[in-house]
Amino acid sequence: MRHALRVLLLIVAFGIVLLGAFAQSVSGFGFALVAVPLLATVIDPRTAVVVTALTNIWLTVVAATRDHRHVRWRMTGVLTAAALVGVPIGLLVLVTLPERLLSALIAVVVLGCVVLVWSGARLRTGAVGIGAVGVLVGVLTAATGTNGPPLVAAFHSLGYDPRTFRATLAAVxxxxxxxxxxxxxxxxxxxxxxxxxxxxxxPAVPLGWWLGNLVFDRIAPAVFRRIVLVGLLGSAGAALAAVAA
Known part of the structure; x- marks a missing residue:
């Protein structure tokens, strides 16, 4: 019985990562926003964050390498330097926060992401604004794994087209x-x-990316935005269900 449950958990994890990779391929972000809250419904939230990070890193590195000509490298460098400040703070949150509170934090962050993207918020893109976004990305990467929406708001403000948007997100x-x-x-x-x-x-990562690419090459900008919003709403609902359980 225990063996069967373990096998079932592995199958569920495969399916969740597949869905996350598909979302990342189509929208440029969304892997962690989908995977972390869904995984946290079947395993503890700390493990969910780390498993998501380990599987997602291959996807983002390959995507950034493949689309390197579309990456805004100067912007990537600035955001990376700022994220270095935030990562230790996020790691402290991950290690010290009780599991239930960490699950609640993931839910709140995902809901905040929904509001941020739904409202079409634009962020200041001067040096201070971009630096603040980078620090926040570092904190969220280590604490909850759900680090995309601050970058989404910033890149929308900069007017990036979908391919530049996706490639630069992958690099960061x-x-x-x-x-x-x-x-x-x-x-x-x-x-x-x-x-x-x-x-x-x-193995779900390349499969999900391939499936998402089939959609990405045929998608209009308006549909692109709606897909992001629907994905965020779904992951927010899953996060709330995990906290309430």
Whole structure:
């Protein structure tokens, strides 16, 4: 019975990562917003954050490399430097916050993401504004894994087209994700259970990306925005259900 439940958990993790990779491929972000709250309904939230980070890093690195000609590298460098300040703060939150409070934080962050994107908010894109976004990205990457929406708001303000938007997001996610993974390793959060779940779910990443690319190449900008919003609403609902359970 225990073995059957473990196999079922691996299958569920595969399906969740597949959905997250599909969302990331179509919208440029969304992997963690989909995967973290859904995984947190079947495993503890700390493990959900780390498993998501381990599976997502391959996706973002490959995406940034593949679309490197569309990446705004100067912007990526500024955001990465600022994220380096935020990652230790986020790691402290992940390690010290009780599990239920961490689940609640994930739910609140996801809901905030929904409001931010739904409202079409624009952020100041001067040096101070971009620096603040970078720090917030670092905190969210390590604490909840749900780091996309501040970047979405900033890049919408800069008027990036969908391909530049997706490529630059992937580049920032890659650098912030690698920093967070180093922190997880130093904090002892990458254990046998995390590695088992990550390895089982990893094949879902290229499959989800391939499926998403089939949609991405045929999508209009207005539909692109609606897909982002629907994905955020779904992940927010899952996060709330996990906290209420």
């Amino acid at each position: 996610f890659s650098s912030a994700g690698l920093m967070a993974l180093a922190g997880f390793a130093l904090a002892g959060r990458i254990d046998a259970e995390v590695l088992r779940l990550s390895l089982a779910a990893l």
